[in-house]
Amino acid sequence: MTLPAFPADFLWGVATAGHQNEGDNVDSDTWFLENVTPTVFQDRSGRATNGWELWESDLDLVAGMGLNAYRFSVEWARIEPVEGEFSEEALSHYEALVDGCRARGLAPIVTFNHFTSPHWFARRGAWLDPEAPALFARYCGVVMDRLGDRIELAVTFNEPDLPEMLTWAHLPEFVVELERATLAAASHAAGVERYRAGNVMLREDFAGMRVGMTAAHREAKAAIKARRADLPVGLSLAMVDDVAGPGGEATRDRKRAEVYDHWLELARDDDFVGVQNYEQIVYGPDGQLPPEPGATINGMGTPVEPDSLRGAVEYAYSVAGVPILVSEHGVGTEDDTVRAGFIEPSLVGLKAAMDAGVPVLGYCHWTLMDNFEWIFGYGPKLGLHSVDRETFERTPKPSAGVYAGLVRGARGL
16 A cells, blocks of 8 residues: 655644543543533543553554654643642653653644643633633633644644534434433532533534634644744644535535634634544535445445545635645444544545645544543544553554555655
């Protein structure tokens, strides 16, 4: 397997997230929501993949694959577990993580908010709180003061468009009702009128949350740039490759307008925009079309379509007009042969988009290892490595070798 020639400075990486990997994120909103009754979360995160302790050997896995970039998130709840009090232990940990990346030839791509926030912030109403943007910018400034001189790219928010996207995902109504019940239970348990979070959101809050996160992105970017003007800053968006079949143009365009376009237009003032793509959906005059007979289906119930990455990247660039970082891309499946066969044609399609004029900074596969997938718990499998839930031993899947081989060939290693 070989790839067409990519630029010499192209970033080849994997992506992970703090709460999904580190474990024991006890001061976070998500931890609190996992542990109320009722809860929409199928599992509690617990020790996750024990990444807080195993970070050095995890970096060795990344470097051992021949990659040159690693995307991870810093956890606001660890860094500021109590409002206005910043943890020296957490800051030292993330500083060591950044230095560990650099020592292994990995460019650190740092996400400042990957869905989770501190418990105290959720008690204030999260992004509905008028002070939220300033509080987020203060935290970003503290992180930058400690390690910002050594990171490669800064991602303020991970998938702020996901709540709107999920309204198109045909989730059962009981899930929506359980989300409401979870937040009601959390509000009661926390002794506040409205406990709110970034990854369990009520529809009536969408507009206010979007306003808050938009302002927070701008203020955070200003805080980051004030400390390092040359550091590229952007945000990452969940993006399906939405395709119009015969008569489906109006539905496709309505989805794009509802889900992506606000954020893509905001990104016009940024240095890049992250694209996170997992599927292609085809629309007809009456909505989403079913898979073709015999199609290979992913964990979302849609066909596995490697060309979806090209389509999502091209649309993002057509609106935002700034360079693209593929900040996540993968496939949810128990069958790793599907994943192993999915990577090369996806990257060929990405290169075709680049050859057609789309500037792409790099590609990060989601994810390094099977982990905690939010409300779905430990069921979905998207990792290049499996993880023993008792010992936390990481075992490479064939797809890890496939990706490593493709990257080594592309990098001439």
